[in-house]
Amino acid sequence: MTAQDTARPLLAPDRLDEVEGWFFDADRFLFDWLLTHQRDHGVRGDLLELGVYKGKSAILIGYHVSDGERFTVCDLFDASEAPDDSTAAEMRVYYPTLTRQVFEANYLRFHRRLPTVIQGSSSGITGQVPAHSCRFVHIDASHLYHHVRADIASARELLTGEGVVSLDDFRSPHTPGVAAATWEAVLTTGLKPVVLTESKLYGTWGPADALRDSLAERLTTHPTLWGVTEEVAGHTLLRVHSR
Numbered sequence: 001m002t003a004q005d006t007a008r009p010l011l012a013p014d015r016l017d018e019v020e021g022w023f024f025d026a027d028r029f030l031f032d033w034l035l036t037h038q039r040d041h042g043v044r045g046d047l048l049e050l051g052v053y054k055g056k057s058a059i060l061i062g063y064h065v066s067d068g069e070r071f072t073v074c075d076l077f078d079a080s081e082a083p084d085d086s087t088a089a090e091m092r093v094y095y096p097t098l099t100r101q102v103f104e105a106n107y108l109r110f111h112r113r114l115p116t117v118i119q120g121s122s123s124g125i126t127g128q129v130p131a132h133s134c135r136f137v138h139i140d141a142s143h144l145y146h147h148v149r150a151d152i153a154s155a156r157e158l159l160t161g162e163g164v165v166s167l168d169d170f171r172s173p174h175t176p177g178v179a180a181a182t183w184e185a186v187l188t189t190g191l192k193p194v195v196l197t198e199s200k201l202y203g204t205w206g207p208a209d210a211l212r213d214s215l216a217e218r219l220t221t222h223p224t225l226w227g228v229t230e231e232v233a234g235h236t237l238l239r240v241h242s243r
Protein backbone atom coordinates (compact mmCIF):
# COMPACT_ATOMS: atom_id res chain seq x y z
CA MET A 1 0.00 0.00 0.00
CA THR A 2 1.39 3.44 -0.89
CA ALA A 3 1.32 6.54 1.35
CA GLN A 4 -1.21 7.96 -1.11
CA ASP A 5 -3.48 4.94 -0.50
CA THR A 6 -3.45 5.36 3.29
CA ALA A 7 -4.34 9.06 2.93
CA ARG A 8 -7.25 8.29 0.62
CA PRO A 9 -10.57 9.13 2.38
CA LEU A 10 -12.97 6.18 2.65
CA LEU A 11 -16.76 6.20 2.58
CA ALA A 12 -18.58 5.14 5.77
CA PRO A 13 -20.82 2.03 5.72
CA ASP A 14 -23.96 4.20 5.76
CA ARG A 15 -23.10 5.21 2.16
CA LEU A 16 -23.65 1.63 0.92
CA ASP A 17 -26.84 2.69 -0.86
CA GLU A 18 -24.65 4.52 -3.36
CA VAL A 19 -23.63 1.10 -4.71
CA GLU A 20 -26.07 -0.49 -7.14
CA GLY A 21 -27.18 -3.99 -6.18
CA TRP A 22 -29.57 -6.20 -4.27
CA PHE A 23 -28.94 -6.24 -0.53
CA PHE A 24 -31.80 -5.28 1.75
CA ASP A 25 -32.04 -3.97 5.32
CA ALA A 26 -32.92 -7.26 7.05
CA ASP A 27 -29.98 -9.00 5.39
CA ARG A 28 -27.59 -6.16 6.12
CA PHE A 29 -28.58 -6.50 9.77
CA LEU A 30 -28.20 -10.30 9.67
CA PHE A 31 -24.77 -10.23 8.00
CA ASP A 32 -23.57 -7.76 10.65
CA TRP A 33 -25.17 -9.73 13.47
CA LEU A 34 -24.00 -13.19 12.34
CA LEU A 35 -20.43 -12.18 11.58
CA THR A 36 -20.13 -10.24 14.84
CA HIS A 37 -21.72 -13.08 16.81
CA GLN A 38 -19.20 -15.53 15.33
CA ARG A 39 -16.28 -13.27 16.21
CA ASP A 40 -17.56 -12.72 19.76
CA HIS A 41 -17.94 -16.49 20.23
CA GLY A 42 -14.48 -17.40 18.94
CA VAL A 43 -15.66 -18.78 15.59
CA ARG A 44 -12.76 -18.05 13.27
CA GLY A 45 -12.36 -18.66 9.57
CA ASP A 46 -12.26 -17.10 6.14
CA LEU A 47 -15.12 -15.37 4.35
CA LEU A 48 -16.32 -16.14 0.84
CA GLU A 49 -18.82 -14.58 -1.55
CA LEU A 50 -19.89 -16.25 -4.80
CA GLY A 51 -21.45 -13.54 -6.99
CA VAL A 52 -20.47 -9.98 -6.11
CA TYR A 53 -22.03 -7.90 -8.92
CA LYS A 54 -20.96 -4.30 -8.12
CA GLY A 55 -19.93 -5.09 -4.57
CA LYS A 56 -22.86 -4.15 -2.35
CA SER A 57 -22.85 -7.20 -0.04
CA ALA A 58 -19.09 -7.74 -0.42
CA ILE A 59 -18.41 -4.24 0.89
CA LEU A 60 -20.37 -5.01 4.06
CA ILE A 61 -18.66 -8.40 4.52
CA GLY A 62 -15.34 -6.59 4.15
CA TYR A 63 -15.92 -4.82 7.48
CA HIS A 64 -15.91 -8.19 9.28
CA VAL A 65 -12.57 -9.58 8.17
CA SER A 66 -10.49 -10.06 11.32
CA ASP A 67 -6.69 -10.29 11.47
CA GLY A 68 -5.50 -13.54 9.97
CA GLU A 69 -8.73 -14.12 8.04
CA ARG A 70 -9.01 -13.98 4.26
CA PHE A 71 -11.95 -12.66 2.25
CA THR A 72 -12.36 -14.14 -1.23
CA VAL A 73 -14.91 -13.13 -3.85
CA CYS A 74 -15.71 -14.95 -7.08
CA ASP A 75 -17.62 -13.62 -10.10
CA LEU A 76 -17.65 -14.12 -13.86
CA PHE A 77 -17.75 -10.30 -14.27
CA ASP A 78 -18.29 -10.78 -18.01
CA ALA A 79 -20.71 -12.89 -20.07
CA SER A 80 -17.78 -14.10 -22.18
CA GLU A 81 -16.53 -15.97 -19.06
CA ALA A 82 -19.86 -17.82 -18.63
CA PRO A 83 -19.55 -21.62 -18.35
CA ASP A 84 -22.62 -22.28 -20.55
CA ASP A 85 -25.16 -20.56 -22.83
CA SER A 86 -27.89 -20.32 -20.17
CA THR A 87 -25.50 -18.52 -17.79
CA ALA A 88 -24.34 -16.19 -20.59
CA ALA A 89 -28.00 -15.36 -21.32
CA GLU A 90 -28.66 -14.66 -17.61
CA MET A 91 -25.59 -12.38 -17.51
CA ARG A 92 -26.72 -10.39 -20.55
CA VAL A 93 -30.24 -9.87 -19.18
CA TYR A 94 -29.49 -9.06 -15.54
CA TYR A 95 -25.89 -7.74 -15.43
CA PRO A 96 -25.24 -5.89 -18.74
CA THR A 97 -23.20 -3.08 -17.12
CA LEU A 98 -21.03 -5.24 -14.86
CA THR A 99 -17.24 -5.21 -15.12
CA ARG A 100 -14.53 -6.25 -12.69
CA GLN A 101 -13.26 -2.65 -12.77
CA VAL A 102 -16.62 -1.33 -11.52
CA PHE A 103 -16.63 -3.81 -8.64
CA GLU A 104 -13.06 -3.01 -7.64
CA ALA A 105 -13.57 0.77 -7.83
CA ASN A 106 -16.71 0.52 -5.68
CA TYR A 107 -14.99 -1.69 -3.10
CA LEU A 108 -12.02 0.67 -2.82
CA ARG A 109 -14.32 3.58 -2.05
CA PHE A 110 -15.02 1.84 1.30
CA HIS A 111 -11.91 -0.26 2.03
CA ARG A 112 -8.16 0.23 1.65
CA ARG A 113 -7.51 -3.21 0.17
CA LEU A 114 -9.37 -5.47 -2.22
CA PRO A 115 -10.36 -8.97 -1.18
CA THR A 116 -8.86 -11.87 -3.11
CA VAL A 117 -10.75 -11.64 -6.43
CA ILE A 118 -11.30 -14.78 -8.49
CA GLN A 119 -12.66 -14.05 -11.95
CA GLY A 120 -14.36 -17.18 -13.24
CA SER A 121 -17.13 -19.64 -12.60
CA SER A 122 -18.01 -20.50 -9.02
CA SER A 123 -17.77 -24.14 -10.08
CA GLY A 124 -13.98 -23.89 -9.67
CA ILE A 125 -14.05 -22.45 -6.15
CA THR A 126 -13.07 -25.61 -4.25
CA GLY A 127 -9.82 -25.62 -6.23
CA GLN A 128 -9.03 -22.09 -5.01
CA VAL A 129 -10.19 -22.02 -1.37
CA PRO A 130 -9.06 -24.69 1.16
CA ALA A 131 -11.61 -27.17 2.49
CA HIS A 132 -13.07 -26.41 5.95
CA SER A 133 -11.51 -22.91 6.00
CA CYS A 134 -14.58 -20.62 5.89
CA ARG A 135 -16.86 -19.39 8.67
CA PHE A 136 -19.23 -17.68 6.24
CA VAL A 137 -20.15 -18.32 2.59
CA HIS A 138 -22.60 -16.10 0.72
CA ILE A 139 -24.02 -17.85 -2.36
CA ASP A 140 -25.35 -15.19 -4.74
CA ALA A 141 -24.01 -16.21 -8.17
CA SER A 142 -25.97 -18.23 -10.74
CA HIS A 143 -29.71 -18.73 -10.23
CA LEU A 144 -29.78 -21.93 -12.29
CA TYR A 145 -30.56 -25.14 -10.42
CA HIS A 146 -27.48 -27.17 -11.38
CA HIS A 147 -25.09 -24.31 -10.56
CA VAL A 148 -26.72 -23.48 -7.21
CA ARG A 149 -26.73 -27.17 -6.27
CA ALA A 150 -22.98 -27.26 -6.99
CA ASP A 151 -22.39 -24.00 -5.08
CA ILE A 152 -24.14 -25.47 -2.03
CA ALA A 153 -21.99 -28.59 -2.24
CA SER A 154 -18.91 -26.35 -2.43
CA ALA A 155 -20.06 -24.36 0.60
CA ARG A 156 -20.50 -27.58 2.56
CA GLU A 157 -16.94 -28.58 1.71
CA LEU A 158 -15.46 -25.14 2.44
CA LEU A 159 -17.24 -24.29 5.70
CA THR A 160 -15.84 -25.02 9.13
CA GLY A 161 -17.96 -27.04 11.57
CA GLU A 162 -19.68 -23.90 12.87
CA GLY A 163 -19.76 -22.10 9.53
CA VAL A 164 -22.88 -20.46 8.11
CA VAL A 165 -24.08 -20.32 4.51
CA SER A 166 -26.38 -17.58 3.19
CA LEU A 167 -28.41 -18.44 0.08
CA ASP A 168 -29.77 -15.51 -1.90
CA ASP A 169 -33.04 -15.56 -3.85
CA PHE A 170 -34.21 -18.87 -2.34
CA ARG A 171 -37.87 -17.89 -2.87
CA SER A 172 -38.12 -15.34 -5.70
CA PRO A 173 -40.56 -16.03 -8.55
CA HIS A 174 -37.76 -15.70 -11.13
CA THR A 175 -35.41 -18.13 -9.31
CA PRO A 176 -37.16 -21.53 -8.95
CA GLY A 177 -33.81 -23.28 -9.41
CA VAL A 178 -32.46 -21.65 -6.24
CA ALA A 179 -35.55 -22.71 -4.30
CA ALA A 180 -35.25 -26.30 -5.53
CA ALA A 181 -31.52 -26.53 -4.74
CA THR A 182 -31.95 -24.90 -1.32
CA TRP A 183 -34.72 -27.13 -0.01
CA GLU A 184 -33.12 -30.17 -1.59
CA ALA A 185 -30.03 -29.43 0.51
CA VAL A 186 -32.19 -29.15 3.62
CA LEU A 187 -34.02 -32.40 2.91
CA THR A 188 -31.09 -34.52 1.71
CA THR A 189 -27.73 -33.12 2.92
CA GLY A 190 -28.44 -32.15 6.53
CA LEU A 191 -28.39 -28.38 5.95
CA LYS A 192 -30.22 -26.86 8.92
CA PRO A 193 -32.18 -23.71 8.09
CA VAL A 194 -31.54 -21.25 10.93
CA VAL A 195 -33.16 -18.04 9.76
CA LEU A 196 -34.83 -16.73 6.65
CA THR A 197 -35.69 -13.28 5.33
CA GLU A 198 -37.63 -12.26 2.25
CA SER A 199 -34.44 -12.66 0.19
CA LYS A 200 -32.12 -15.13 1.88
CA LEU A 201 -32.02 -18.38 3.81
CA TYR A 202 -29.20 -18.78 6.33
CA GLY A 203 -28.22 -22.30 7.37
CA THR A 204 -25.50 -24.45 8.80
CA TRP A 205 -24.38 -28.06 8.77
CA GLY A 206 -23.17 -27.43 12.34
CA PRO A 207 -24.97 -26.50 15.58
CA ALA A 208 -28.08 -24.39 14.85
CA ASP A 209 -30.15 -24.09 18.02
CA ALA A 210 -27.99 -21.70 20.08
CA LEU A 211 -27.39 -19.46 17.08
CA ARG A 212 -31.12 -19.26 16.27
CA ASP A 213 -32.05 -18.63 19.92
CA SER A 214 -29.45 -15.83 20.31
CA LEU A 215 -30.79 -14.15 17.21
CA ALA A 216 -34.40 -14.51 18.36
CA GLU A 217 -33.43 -12.87 21.64
CA ARG A 218 -31.68 -10.01 19.84
CA LEU A 219 -34.72 -9.42 17.63
CA THR A 220 -36.96 -8.82 20.64
CA THR A 221 -35.33 -5.38 20.99
CA HIS A 222 -34.81 -4.57 17.31
CA PRO A 223 -36.64 -1.35 16.31
CA THR A 224 -37.82 -2.48 12.86
CA LEU A 225 -37.45 -6.27 12.60
CA TRP A 226 -39.26 -9.06 14.39
CA GLY A 227 -38.89 -12.83 14.34
CA VAL A 228 -41.16 -15.83 14.71
CA THR A 229 -40.18 -19.50 14.82
CA GLU A 230 -41.76 -22.18 12.66
CA GLU A 231 -41.26 -25.95 12.39
CA VAL A 232 -40.33 -27.01 8.86
CA ALA A 233 -39.43 -30.59 7.95
CA GLY A 234 -38.11 -31.34 11.40
CA HIS A 235 -36.24 -28.02 11.80
CA THR A 236 -37.11 -25.02 13.95
CA LEU A 237 -36.31 -21.97 11.89
CA LEU A 238 -36.71 -18.27 12.52
CA ARG A 239 -38.61 -16.10 10.03
CA VAL A 240 -37.55 -12.45 10.10
CA HIS A 241 -39.99 -9.75 9.02
CA SER A 242 -40.11 -5.96 9.00
CA ARG A 243 -42.49 -4.22 11.38
Ligand SMILES: C[S@@+](CC[C@H](N)C(=O)[O-])C[C@H]1O[C@@H](n2cnc3c(N)ncnc32)[C@H](O)[C@@H]1O
Pocket: 020, 021, 022, 023, 050, 051, 052, 053, 054, 055, 056, 057, 058, 074, 075, 076, 077, 078, 083, 087, 091, 095, 098, 120, 121, 122, 123, 140, 141, 142, 143, 147
Ligand atom coordinates in the same frame (compact mmCIF):
# COMPACT_ATOMS: atom_id res chain seq x y z
C1 LIG B 1 -27.34 -11.21 -8.01
S1 LIG B 1 -25.76 -10.75 -8.52
C2 LIG B 1 -24.88 -10.59 -7.01
C3 LIG B 1 -25.38 -9.46 -6.15
C4 LIG B 1 -24.42 -8.98 -5.10
N1 LIG B 1 -24.10 -9.99 -4.12
C5 LIG B 1 -24.93 -7.70 -4.44
O1 LIG B 1 -24.92 -7.59 -3.22
O2 LIG B 1 -25.35 -6.79 -5.15
C6 LIG B 1 -25.13 -12.24 -9.20
C7 LIG B 1 -23.69 -12.18 -9.68
O3 LIG B 1 -23.26 -13.52 -9.93
C8 LIG B 1 -22.43 -13.55 -11.07
N2 LIG B 1 -22.53 -14.92 -11.61
C9 LIG B 1 -23.54 -15.49 -12.30
N3 LIG B 1 -23.28 -16.77 -12.59
C10 LIG B 1 -22.07 -17.03 -12.05
C11 LIG B 1 -21.24 -18.19 -11.98
N4 LIG B 1 -21.61 -19.36 -12.55
N5 LIG B 1 -20.05 -18.11 -11.34
C12 LIG B 1 -19.65 -16.93 -10.77
N6 LIG B 1 -20.40 -15.80 -10.79
C13 LIG B 1 -21.58 -15.85 -11.42
C14 LIG B 1 -22.95 -12.45 -11.97
O4 LIG B 1 -21.92 -11.95 -12.79
C15 LIG B 1 -23.45 -11.40 -10.96
O5 LIG B 1 -22.45 -10.43 -10.72
